[in-house]
Amino acid sequence: MKLFAQKEAEAFVKTGAVEFRYNRDIRLTPGAKDVFSEAGVKVVFDAESAAPAASIPCSNATASDDQKLFNSPEAERIKKEICDIGRRIWMREYCDGNGGNISARLGPDRFIVTPTGVSKGFITPDMLCMVDIKGTQVAGSWKRSSEFTTHAAIYETTPDAASVCHAHPVHAGAFAIKELQPPARLIPELEVFVGQVAVAGYQTPGSPEIAESIRPLAPHHQSIIMGCHGVICWGKSVEDAYFKMEITDAYCRTIILAQSLPGSASIPCEKMDDLLNIKKSMGLPDNRYELKNAELCEVDPWTEMCGSRGCSTPVTPCNPMNPPQSDADLESLVQKLTDEIMANLNK
Numbered sequence: 203m204k205l206f207a208q209k210e211a212e213a214f215v216k217t218g219a220v221e222f223r224y225n226r227d228i229r230l231t232p233g234a235k236d237v238f239s240e241a242g243v244k245v246v247f248d249a250e251s252a253a254p255a256a257s258i259p260c261s262n263a264t265a266s267d268d269q270k271l272f273n274s275p276e277a278e279r280i281k282k283e284i285c286d287i288g289r290r291i292w293m294r295e296y297c298d299g300n301g302g303n304i305s306a307r308l309g310p311d312r313f314i315v316t317p318t319g320v321s322k323g324f325i326t327p328d329m330l331c332m333v334d335i336k337g338t339q340v341a342g343s344w345k346r347s348s349e350f351t352t353h354a355a356i357y358e359t360t361p362d363a364a365s366v367c368h369a370h371p372v373h374a375g376a377f378a379i380k381e382l383q384p385p386a387r388l389i390p391e392l393e394v395f396v397g398q399v400a401v402a403g404y405q406t407p408g409s410p411e412i413a414e415s416i417r418p419l420a421p422h423h424q425s426i427i428m429g430c431h432g433v434i435c436w437g438k439s440v441e442d443a444y445f446k447m448e449i450t451d452a453y454c455r456t457i458i459l460a461q462s463l464p465g466s467a468s469i470p471c472e473k474m475d476d477l478l479n480i481k482k483s484m485g486l487p488d489n490r491y492e493l494k495n496a497e498l499c500e501v502d503p504w505t506e507m508c509g510s511r512g513c514s515t516p517v518t519p520c521n522p523m524n525p526p527q528s529d530a531d532l533e534s535l536v537q538k539l540t541d542e543i544m545a546n547l548n549k
């Protein structure tokens with residue numbers, strides 16, 4: 203009889219296997235049982251099993267396959283890429299605290315995903331998890347991100363999506379807290395490499411509702427602003443999904459800066475075809491290929507953004523404690539101050 207103790211159970215859990223089979227030659231200590239229970243590892247007594255403890259780590263065929271896939275050179279390459287992009291997301295201040303998450307397709311129903319509760323700037327390959335499309339974790343000892351279900355909505359509806367990147371960049375976030383769609387036809391970079399940015403209404407992060415709000419938009423939009431939350435992008439690789447995020451936030455930042463300047467230039471209608479043709483030749487998706495020039499330019503981007511008054515009109519700050527005053531109020535205030543100053547001078 204061999205004792206299988208807590209330490210050995212901890213080592214077993216680290217392999218990422220989801221099932222532990224043992225026979226009458228092995229006795230589990232209570233500490234080992236606790237470790238398995240906490241990690242969600244299924245413990246199965248199999249009297250017929252001839253496997254000694256040392257060869258147990260992946261006695262279940264599926265778990266064994268998963269473990270192999272999870273440690274394959276392709277998985278290791280993706281894990282490194284996700285960590286690299288996590289660092290870049292954090293360095294560019296696209297996520298605060300443990301915000302944001304990244305995933306990548308590894309097999310027909312297998313995805314590598316970042317763990318929950320960790321800064322994306324400091325993840326290491328050993329912290330990543332592997333899940334199926336339902337979000338069930340099949341490998342990795344760290345718990346997967348609760349927002350993977352939103353990524354799954356993209357993978358399910360969009361076969362071209364090889365990776366999904368979600369973050370909270372502040373400039374696109376400003377559009378998110380207004381649930382405002384950035385207007386099109388302002389910068390070629392966005393037109394060619396991202397396309398129209400969509401907006402989904404607010405839903406609770408990690409909920410089935412948020413996944414449902416993204417599902418119909420994903421096949422037509424590679425960058426989606428999530429109301430009062432952040433941005434989710436998909437791409438043909440981890441870096442490509444991240445590029446969509448970078449381009450979206452830079453675009454939103456430029457619009458915010460330009461709002462205070464006079465003028466209202468935009469990419470002319472007749473030049474939009476050139477950009478869409480370049481995009482088509484690169485094999486990039488866009489739901490506007492079928493549209494005619496006039497349809498692409500139905501709305502002027504600045505009118506769409508700011509209304510007929512234009513964006514350069516100074517905006518009065520809104521302070522509920524100190525509501526805007528009428529001209530008459532201001533005049534009487536100025537008069538009162540002038541009278542007080544004159545009275546003081548005459549003293």
Ligand SMILES: [Zn+2]
Nearest residue numbers: 301302407432
């Ligand atoms: Zn988020």
